[in-house]
Amino acid sequence: MSEQHSDRRRFKRITFNAQTELSQNGQRWPVQLLDLSLKGMLIQRPEPWLGDASQPFSADIHLNPETEIRMDVLLAHNDYGQLGFVCQHIGLDSIEHLRRLIELNLGDPEELERELGALIDT
DSSP states (O other), X not given: OOHHHHHHHHSOOEEOXXXXXXXXXXXXXXXXXXXXXXXXXXXXXXXXXXXXTTSOXXXXXXXXXXXXXXXXXXXXXXXXXEEEEXXXXXXXXXXXXXXXXHHHHHOOHHHHHHHHHHHHHO
């Protein structure tokens, strides 16, 4: 079983629409966020797509004018017009916003705790 498939099973993805921007080496792409998890995100591939898959990206997900989730991500897959990213680093404020967002969408605090435990074990 691939690591990507294993992560999909351990980390629930939530469908979420928010203004999102991807950046790398001075280039910026406004992107459509498709879903989000504690481990990463899935976006619609922007056209033209000129990102360097071998280098990290920064992702900014704007929840409202004062609140954003910012994470450093690596491209995990580029399939069917979608880009999947795995989170490499996320700051404390951003992880708190992401945790709360996922908690509200899961509706089950125990499930969130299981996912947090799986995140720590990876």
